[in-house]
Amino acid sequence: xxxxxxxxxxxxxxxxxxxxxxxxxxxxxxxxxxxxxxxxxxxxxxxxxxxxxxxxxxxxxxxxxxxxxxxxxxxxxxxxxxxxxxxxxxxxxxxxxxxxxxxxxxxxxxxxxxxxxxxxxxxxxxxxxxxxxxxxxxxxxxxxxxxxxxxxxxxxxxxxxxxxxxxxxxxxxxxxxxxxxxxx
Numbered sequence: 746x747x748x749x750x751x752x753x754x755x756x757x758x759x760x761x762x763x764x765x766x767x768x769x770x771x772x773x774x775x776x777x778x779x780x781x782x783x784x785x786x787x788x789x790x791x792x793x794x795x796x797x798x799x800x801x802x803x804x805x806x807x808x809x810x811x812x813x814x815x816x817x818x819x820x821x822x823x824x825x826x827x828x829x830x831x832x833x834x835x836x837x838x839x840x841x842x843x844x845x846x847x848x849x850x851x852x853x854x855x856x857x858x859x860x861x862x863x864x865x866x867x868x869x870x871x872x873x874x875x876x877x878x879x880x881x882x883x884x885x886x887x888x889x890x891x892x893x894x895x896x897x898x899x900x901x902x903x904x905x906x907x908x909x910x911x912x913x914x915x916x917x918x919x920x921x922x923x924x925x926x927x928x929x
Contacts, residue, residue: 746794748819750774750812750838753783765834772836774812775822777845784812784838791833801852801875805888810838818842818883820849843884848917850876851887853908853924857895863927868899874924877905881914892925902926 753771755761761771770788773781798806803821810819817840825835841847853874858864877890890910892903906920 746797746806746808748786748790748794748808748810750784750786750810752813753785756783765832770833770836772838774810774819774838774840776840786836788833791836802888804850804876805852805886807841808838810840820847841883843882845883846880847883847886848878848880849886850878852876852889853892854889855892855894855925857893857897860895861897861927863894863898863901866899868927868929870894871926871928872924873902873926874918874922877908877924878917879910879914880917881911885911885913887911887914890924894925894927897927900926900928 750772764771764785765788768788769785770791772784772786774784775781794808795803805820807818807820810817819838819840821836822839823837824833826832827834853872853876855870855872858870864870890908892908894903897903902923903925904920905916905918905922905924908924910916
């Protein structure tokens with residue numbers, strides 16, 4: 746996925762409104778040091794990228810960005826939407842390199858629904874944590890975690906300690922936090 750960025754000089758509300766009217770979207774490109782560079786991106790390109798992403802996977806999706814010939818990989822940190830129309834109003838991007846330590850929310854996917862004894866007797870699956878926040882090098886960032894519920898009966902759950910976390914990845918939540926549960 747590629748995203749073309751342009752430097753943005755203005756931060757006035759009237760200029761930002763004009764950008765949006767011309768199919769552009771204001772954004773901010775943050776650096777590791779915390780400095781922010783105002784940028785403009787093509788709204789159609791960003792919407793195309795968002796349509797191709799598996800729901801819930803935006804925090805771990807790497808996007809190849811180009812800012813005036815400078816190429817780098819970015820992660821989307823935040824997207825602001827218009828409340829009524831749900832149009833993209835603003836995008837925050839964070840450039841990352843392979844050895845950078847990052848904190849990211851990794852999506853949780855559930856497997857084993859067909860074999861789950863609890864679901865067979867009429868219980869419901871409740872996904873408590875859709876994402877697990879972790880700290881790791883970008884090169885070791887998992888695309889998702891899998892919570893296997895194939896052996897869960899009524900009133901049982903899968904916790905952080907029950908999922909396989911790759912080496913070099915540290916969850917930033919307690920081991921006892923419930924991810925998914927099967928119950929009435």
